Amino acid sequence: MTMKKPTPVKGTRDYYPADMAFRNWLYGRAREASRKFGYQEFEAPFLETLDLYAAKSGEELVKEQAFVFQDRGGDEITLRPELTPSLARMVSARIGQLTFPVRWWSFGPFWRYERPQKGRTREFFQWNLDLIGVDNPQADAEIAAVVCEFFRSVGLAPQDVKLQVNNRRLMEEALATLGIREEARATAFRLIDKKEKMETAAWEAYALESGLSADQVRGLQGLLADLELWKQSGELQEFFAAMEALGVRDYVEYNPSVIRGLDYYTGTVFEARDAAGEFRAILGGGRYDNLVADVGGGKLPGVGFAMGDLIIGLVLKKSGKEPSLRVVPADVLVTTFSAQERDAAMRTAQELRKAGIAAEWYPSVERLPKQLKYADALGIPLAVIAGPDEIRDGKVTLKDLTARDQATVRAEDLAQEIRKRLAGRQTG
């Protein structure tokens, strides 16, 4: 009985070795930026109870977009759609033992039940980084500076990407002066979030429909056009000054229409975008001063961000900064000359491994050209050839596929000869 060709689960991605190499590279860059600022790596469960997210992450995210199912005991379980609530839970559980401030980061998979499209899948990876226990604008700036350090390390300059910053407290005060009450704040935030995504006329109609007066709509438009609005916020003034001190002021800019979708943000909010504005936000984050308390911990302020692996990949590709990564780890292919030399070839490969060299052995007897083509196709730079002539003399031939030359050396000198070749390559 033949099975119908199985299809992958909608919205998941297969990581073939080349994809895995990119993911690992991204992980490495994130780890390096995190490490430089003293952040510690942690991981949370991929499964959480549904109520952890209830009324914290945003209605839509939990009710519409979380993977939820019942376990065999009947409990409502969700595949985590984001990390911050888990982080808040973990911190809250050890609030008496941890040394504050806490600087933690993580890189792992998340799931959202959405319709897949460009830059969005149902299963994706996120880099999360959070600073908990400090509530000043300098802490916000440090978080932003980690982002900038990351961008710099992957080759994205301030002219390629911008960190756009705003502050919810500032916007709340500004809304109040327009006579927009607290009850209407969520609506107003939504309007702010929409402003840059809609045509002006459509946005105005939508705003009026949402219950704002014509005056309020005009006032809101005025706010969103005011790039100097941040000067009315002491927090943002300090934030930008701190970015200056950290030497990354050129990566950030004020944008009054950045507000972020998650409900738990309380102060500074930011998102990074490509300069051309072609893609969605590369990452988003901000200050959440009530979240730890909301999951039953004490009052603990926090600030952090999350970066998905998809958009950053698209931006890097678009800007030509995609790394060229070697997928094949082997530095040398030990060829099998014929059945008579097969055991000798296996021994040679094993000797190289003992010497710390990544060596592939060609696992069947084939014509030499085919074996060398294999090495070429995989990008293995060196090949070892040992036929009857070499073996009789206790020698092997080391072929450099890149330099297009070869030398016959004594078998016991092979590892050293290979190291010499590889060293010359890496410095060059």
Place this chain on the structure above:
RNA sequence: GUGGCUGUAGCUCAAUCGGCAGAGCGCUGGACUGUGGAUCCAGCUGUUGCGGGUUCAACCCCCGUCAGCCACCCCA
């Protein structure tokens, strides 16, 4: 959840008005029996996503279905 586009060889894609299903790349072999990337020659590969319908005849038109992509929504 709503709307649009697309499914043809391993990959990228062609196929005129409905009239024998093709090319490039790749792969295999050879030119070259102990030496790779170039070149040349030869060769292999198909349930045209799947199911039904219309027709003398369907990759092409119609209906359904599945999958992928894109946009909305939301967000990393």
